Amino acid sequence: MSTPPQRGRSLAFFAGFGVAALLIAGVLSYLAYPHPDGLDTVTLQGCSEASGGEQLRDDCLAQNADDHALADSPLADYTVGGNAVLLGLSGIIGVLVTLVIGGGLFWLLRPRRTENPTDER
Amino acid sequence: MSSSVVAMHISDGIINAPTSAVFGVVAAGGLAFALAKSRAQLDERTAPMAGLVAAFVFALQLINFPILPGVSGHLLGGALAAILVGPWLGSLCVGIVLIVQALLFADGGLTALGLNITNMAIIGTAVGFGVALALRPLATRGRQWLIGVAFISAFMNTVITSLGFVLQYTIGGAAGASLGAVLISMIGLHALIGIGEGIITALTVGAVASSRSDLVYLLRGAPQHTRTAAAAQITPQGSAS
Numbered sequence: 051m052s053t054p055p056q057r058g059r060s061l062a063f064f065a066g067f068g069v070a071a072l073l074i075a076g077v078l079s080y081l082a083y084p085h086p087d088g089l090d091t092v093t094l095q096g097c098s099e100a101s102g103g104e105q106l107r108d109d110c111l112a113q114n115a116d117d118h119a120l121a122d123s124p125l126a127d128y129t130v131g132g133n134a135v136l137l138g139l140s141g142i143i144g145v146l147v148t149l150v151i152g153g154g155l156f157w158l159l160r161p162r163r164t165e166n167p168t169d170e171r
Numbered sequence: 172m173s174s175s176v177v178a179m180h181i182s183d184g185i186i187n188a189p190t191s192a193v194f195g196v197v198a199a200g201g202l203a204f205a206l207a208k209s210r211a212q213l214d215e216r217t218a219p220m221a222g223l224v225a226a227f228v229f230a231l232q233l234i235n236f237p238i239l240p241g242v243s244g245h246l247l248g249g250a251l252a253a254i255l256v257g258p259w260l261g262s263l264c265v266g267i268v269l270i271v272q273a274l275l276f277a278d279g280g281l282t283a284l285g286l287n288i289t290n291m292a293i294i295g296t297a298v299g300f301g302v303a304l305a306l307r308p309l310a311t312r313g314r315q316w317l318i319g320v321a322f323i324s325a326f327m328n329t330v331i332t333s334l335g336f337v338l339q340y341t342i343g344g345a346a347g348a349s350l351g352a353v354l355i356s357m358i359g360l361h362a363l364i365g366i367g368e369g370i371i372t373a374l375t376v377g378a379v380a381s382s383r384s385d386l387v388y389l390l391r392g393a394p395q396h397t398r399t400a401a402a403a404q405i406t407p408q409g410s411a412s
Binding site for chain 1: 219
């Protein structure tokens, strides 16, 4: 299996990959173009969007769309407690949560290799 | 706030409940199948890599880029994830991102989760990987070729994924709208988004290949010299026939 230098090389690469994700979510996210994406553009076409969150129900694909069931949750809409200035922080939390859930799931699911007992405890 | 410009996925109530439920079953079955298929592939190198790919896709989905005045697009990530960690782990990566977004960030409706997972995690990843696999003989020729293949795979992933929504709307759209108009708008906008998705995927895959080509799933199994060639700036001469 991995020799120590290989493992060190992997760790350095993984660390760099993780830092890149944190920088994108924490810093670059502020430069995102603040307009509806392609899907929202299509589903909202025909409905006049009013500011302040009240939507005038007209005629569009999203005319029967419901508010999100968890719209009042602390990180809803990539804010922290509704504060949109903290977008970067909510992004960093999201990256870490995704990493822990994804990485943790994949780590726990990996088959145990019996032919190399030194690899396992 | 009922609607937000940072909402990025299908909301509840756009597709009716029975259709959403059917696609919920499709999504759950697809992810369970991917989970079963991916187990054998997991080891102490691919497990952290796949976790990082999921986190990276989450981060990139926050970056809405302009495609037209007042219209943005963002990465979907299926092709990117599949090229780096394979179709099974790749679809799980995108699925985890969508679940985290729906449960933690109120982005993408809860009853619509199956619709979103079917489109982006299953259809998108399958199409992205299918195109990449078909073009794999080119991708192993050199780094520029790999980058080109990544671009095309990602572009196709975005466009075909948008057709997933059109299909779902055809089956269970909860509002009356001309299907032709929906189809044309979705394809047109997602062709533009696909260019952005292609550029981001190409840059990411190119960066990973240049530092660790052995971690690029699409190149796995390719002879060492072609893997090295895919990592190198310069296309090899002769031997990589």
